[in-house]
Amino acid sequence: MKIYTKTGDQGYTSLIGGERVEKKHPRVEAYGTVDEANSVLGFAITKMVDQPLEKVISMLNQVQHDLFHVGAELSTPKGRNVPWPITEEHVKRLEQFIDDLETDLPPLKQFILPGGSEAGAILHLARTIIRRAERQTIQIKDHLSSMIVIAYLNRCSxxxxxxxxxxxxxxxxxxxxxxxPAKH
Structure with missing residues (x-):
């Protein structure tokens, strides 16, 4: 399989099912942003491999797989069969991950600034990219096969x-x- 097909050279791409749309289409923007977040997660993981962080690395690897499901949802026009649908189980797994990690954290009593370690700062960046993907997905919600994808993106952030x-x-x-500013 060759990586280049030349079918996108005029600024169009195919959705699942074969429909051709411009690469600036809101649907393409949404799944492109999900792909961007997935790449940033991969970058974050590279900053964790030599640290005692296997627990969260495993979770992040699962999220990376899930984001391919999200991409499938976003690239499939309403009424077509999504090849790898995102499901309520994906959302519940994220909730379990959150609950599991929160048991090790002190309670949050105020807003915090994004940052910290390199890996932590990169995860904050990925979070903001997922929020952008969520906003873009909401713009096309009437054209989605399932609204679960919006819940997944919300929980993912x-x-x-x-x-x-x-x-x-x-x-x-x-x-x-x-x-x-009043306290500063």
């Missing part, structure tokens, strides 16, 4: 926030609280 906090906590980085 929650998970990445907790994962960033967990990584920073495990690596000994303190959280930087946000101070409003």
């Amino acid at each position: 929650d998970f990445l926030f907790i994962a960033a906090r967990w990584v920073n906590h495990k690596l000994g980085y303190e959280e930087t609280p946000f101070y409003s």
Whole structure:
């Protein structure tokens, strides 16, 4: 299989089922943003491999697989069969990941600034990219086969926030609280 097909050279791509759309189509923007987040997660994992973070690496690897399901949802026009659908079980697994990681964290009493360790900061970046994908997905919600994909993206950003906090906590980085201008 060759990586180049030349079918996109005029600025069009195919959705699942063969429909051709411009690469600037909101659907393509949404699944492209999911792909961007997935790549950033891979980058975050490279910053964790020499650390005692196997637990969260395993979770992040699962999320990377799930994001391919999200991409399939977003690239499949309504009424067509999604080859790898995102399901309620995917959302529930994220909730379990969140609950599991939160047991190791001190309660959050105020907003915190994104940052900390390299891996933690990269996870915060991935979280914001997932939020962008969520906003883009909401723009095309009437054209989706399932609304579960929106719930998944919402929960995924929650998970990445907790994962960033967990990584920073495990690596000994303190959280930087946000101070409003009135207190600063």
